[in-house]
Amino acid sequence: MQTDYYREHTIFIESVRRFTQSTLAPHLTAWEEAGNFPDEVFTLLGDQGFLGILIPEEYGGIGGDYKLAGAWCEVFGELCAVGLTTGVNMHSLVISHALSQYGTTESKDQWLAEAVQGKKIGAYAFTEPGCGSDLASLRTKATKDGQHWTINGSKTFITNGARAHFVLMLARTDPSAGYKGFTTFLVDTSLPGFSVSRKLDKVGWRSSDTAELTLENVKVHENCVLGKVGEGWFQATSNLNWERMMLALTSLAGGRAVFRDAVRYAKDRVAFGEKIIDIPAVSSMLSEMSRKLDRAEAISHHALDLLASDAPCKLEVSLAKRLVCDDAVWIADRALQIHGGYGYTKEFSPERWWRDLRLMPIGGGTSEIMANIALKELDII
Numbered sequence: 001m002q003t004d005y006y007r008e009h010t011i012f013i014e015s016v017r018r019f020t021q022s023t024l025a026p027h028l029t030a031w032e033e034a035g036n037f038p039d040e041v042f043t044l045l046g047d048q049g050f051l052g053i054l055i056p057e058e059y060g061g062i063g064g065d066y067k068l069a070g071a072w073c074e075v076f077g078e079l080c081a082v083g084l085t086t087g088v089n090m091h092s093l094v095i096s097h098a099l100s101q102y103g104t105t106e107s108k109d110q111w112l113a114e115a116v117q118g119k120k121i122g123a124y125a126f127t128e129p130g131c132g133s134d135l136a137s138l139r140t141k142a143t144k145d146g147q148h149w150t151i152n153g154s155k156t157f158i159t160n161g162a163r164a165h166f167v168l169m170l171a172r173t174d175p176s177a178g179y180k181g182f183t184t185f186l187v188d189t190s191l192p193g194f195s196v197s198r199k200l201d202k203v204g205w206r207s208s209d210t211a212e213l214t215l216e217n218v219k220v221h222e223n224c225v226l227g228k229v230g231e232g233w234f235q236a237t238s239n240l241n242w243e244r245m246m247l248a249l250t251s252l253a254g255g256r257a258v259f260r261d262a263v264r265y266a267k268d269r270v271a272f273g274e275k276i277i278d279i280p281a282v283s284s285m286l287s288e289m290s291r292k293l294d295r296a297e298a299i300s301h302h303a304l305d306l307l308a309s310d311a312p313c314k315l316e317v318s319l320a321k322r323l324v325c326d327d328a329v330w331i332a333d334r335a336l337q338i339h340g341g342y343g344y345t346k347e348f349s350p351e352r353w354w355r356d357l358r359l360m361p362i363g364g365g366t367s368e369i370m371a372n373i374a375l376k377e378l379d380i381i
């Protein structure tokens with residue numbers, strides 16, 4: 001990590017690293033193999049105050065800013081289990097943050113303090129079986145009846161979906177109102193009509209739960225509307241911008257970690273009587289990886305600076321998400337190559353980084369969609 005960039009957060013970074021490396025890292029392989037990490041991970045992190053970085057103090061958070069959250073993403077992202085780190089970050093940095101920004105007093109009082117403690121876990125549900133990139137075509141519908149809304153529909157690929165106690169659910173509330181026809185609801189998953197249809201089996205992110213959800217006549221009180229009726233699309237756009245920044249920083253951390261492992265291996269492995277790091281074909285792969293990491297760091301920190309200072313940054317964030325997430329996959333692939341046959345085994349880290357980082361150019365908006373956003377921001381399309 002470029003220590004200079006986060007110099008005001010050095011002590012925080014060291015304490016996160018010490019805690020996560022001693023408490024979580026020793027269990028990651030077992031959790032990946034079991035296909036699940038325990039809910040206790042949330043309470044362990046909650047006890048340390050790590051789930052409340054962006055949450056106001058009145059709800060038990062530390063009221064930090066996006067730069068502190070960025071420092072967290074880069075140090076927490078050193079753990080070789082991107083499904084776990086992103087599952088936690090979705091809960092704390094995206095979902096709890098959205099609840100604290102837009103939730104009614106009733107919703108915040110009911111959920112937020114316990115979310116910060118890790119006792120209640122959240123999920124965010126945009127994607128549906130019939131639409132991901134083309135989110136505006138979503139079909140989950142909510143209709144008003146007195147003081148309640150009734151929600152029907154299905155959502156898929158939802159991180160933390162099976163374990164969540166509450167889900168922020170984007171639904172259509174007025175088909176004739178264009179982008180103003182969407183509303184976000186906070187749905188208590190214990191309500192009648194809410195069910196987890198299935199858990200998805202995945203290439204990577206093995207310990208993270210990714211679920212398909214069904215809502216059949218789920219009735220929620222009007223105080224479960226996040227913000228105001230009709231604001232769902234605009235909240236989603238703003239939350240996704242930060243979520244994409246978080247995914248870029250997590251990819252940067254993963255790219256760096258797997259690069260370090262590749263350097264260590266290349267310094268140790270001998271072929272034809274010399275360390276493979278001294279073989280030009282290998283050292284040139286390493287220097288290309290290092291060059292891409294420098295570029296990834298520069299572009300993502302530039303976007304984070306803009307985000308943290310509340311400046312317009314949709315262009316910079318979408319470019320960072322695309323470039324950093326794509327490059328991290330390439331770096332993991334080259335790290336695997338440098339490990340030769342061992343790279344293809346589970347004895348070394350690159351195979352897991354490779355599988356886990358592969359999701360990053362897909363989740364939170366694909367690289368192709370990031371390119372479209374950037375072109376629109378530049379008025380090219």
Ligand SMILES: Cc1cc2nc3c(=O)[nH]c(=O)nc-3n(C[C@H](O)[C@H](O)[C@H](O)COP(=O)(O)OP(=O)(O)OC[C@H]3O[C@@H](n4cnc5c(N)ncnc54)[C@H](O)[C@@H]3O)c2cc1C
Binds near residue numbers: 125
């Ligand atoms: C493990 C995992 C966790 C996830 N977590 C969540 C979550 O917590 N909450 C949530 O709501 N969603 C989540 N998702 C869903 C994720 O955000 C979507 O998969 C992603 O947005 C892509 O949507 P899609 O899968 O429907 O692909 P599609 O939209 O069907 O895209 C298929 C392909 O077509 C391309 N494409 C589509 N439209 C265009 C276009 N206009 N221009 C160029 N190319 C285009 C895409 O780039 C892609 O290559 C998760 C997904 C996974 C796999």
